[in-house]
Amino acid sequence: MPNPDFDAEALYQVLAQRVKAGLADAQNTAIVGIYSGGAWLAERLADELQLKDRLGFIDVSFYRDDYAEKGLHAEVKPTQIPFEVEGATIVLVDDVLYTGRTTRAAINELFDYGRPARIMLAALVDRGGRELPIAADFVADTVSLSNDQQLVLQRADDGRFSLTVDHA
Numbered sequence: 001m002p003n004p005d006f007d008a009e010a011l012y013q014v015l016a017q018r019v020k021a022g023l024a025d026a027q028n029t030a031i032v033g034i035y036s037g038g039a040w041l042a043e044r045l046a047d048e049l050q051l052k053d054r055l056g057f058i059d060v061s062f063y064r065d066d067y068a069e070k071g072l073h074a075e076v077k078p079t080q081i082p083f084e085v086e087g088a089t090i091v092l093v094d095d096v097l098y099t100g101r102t103t104r105a106a107i108n109e110l111f112d113y114g115r116p117a118r119i120m121l122a123a124l125v126d127r128g129g130r131e132l133p134i135a136a137d138f139v140a141d142t143v144s145l146s147n148d149q150q151l152v153l154q155r156a157d158d159g160r161f162s163l164t165v166d167h168a
Contacts, residue, residue, distance in 0.1 A: 006143070008153060008161035011124050012041065015140040016048055019091060019122050022138055023049070026089045028117065030054040034106050035077050037095025037153035040161070041124060045093060056081040058092075060105035079109065086114035091138075095153040097123035100134035125151055125163070 023029055031051055033042025039057045046055040057080045092106055103121060110116060122138040127145050145151060150166045 006125075006141075006151070006163035006165075008124070008163045011140040011163075012044065012161055015041070015122060015124055015138060016045060018138040018140070019045060020049065022120065023089075023091070026118075028087060029089045029091065030056065030083050030085075031091045031093060032056040032058050032081065032106070032110065033093045034102060035059045037124070037155075038093045040153070040155045041095060041122075042091075042093040044159070045091070045122075054083050054088075056083065058106050058109055060102055060109060063105035063109045081110075081113050084114065085110060085116050088114075088116045089118045089120070090116045091120050091122050093122045095124050096151045097121070097126045097134070097136050097139065098129050100130045100132035103134045104132055124153065127151055 029051060031042045031046045031054060033039035035057060042055060046052050057077070059077045059079050061076045090110065092103065094102060097103065107119060110119065120137040121134070123136040124140050126136055126139045126142045128142065143151065145165065148168050150168050152164050152166050154162050154164065156162065
């Protein structure tokens with residue numbers, strides 16, 4: 001059940017405006033979404049920014065530092081980077097920024113494709129709890145949740161976003 005406290009569509013609009021403003025002078029821009037929530041956000045951002053030919057997706061499953069503990073996620077998707085990473089300004093998009101480990105894994109994977117000029121991080125929600133020194137360049141909102149709670153982005157068939165708070 002979507003949480004009425006978190007209007008994901010309104011948060012997306014805030015994030016989109018911040019990304020647009022932050023990229024006003026950027027050159028050679030591309031967008032890479034982290035599966036799955038970040039990929040959904042990246043698709044919509046790329047559409048609004050007319051960057052559909054500069055849209056990529058990344059699955060960090062094999063790059064996570066806890067891969068040995070957690071094993072392979074059941075829904076691993078192939079990473080797709082259909083543009084030249086070398087020298088690009090990349091907006092890395094994730095739905096929820098938490099420990100920073102997913103972001104670190106995504107950056108490591110991006111460097112396997114080349115050396116970007118710059119990587120900027122966009123997150124719909126920052127929930128704190130960082131374990132690594134990673135911060136978002138663009139974030140729509142910051143929330144506090146207990147360690148046993150998880151914020152989950154969902155996308156309806158019509159493309160609309162909703163957020164739920166699940167218990168881990």
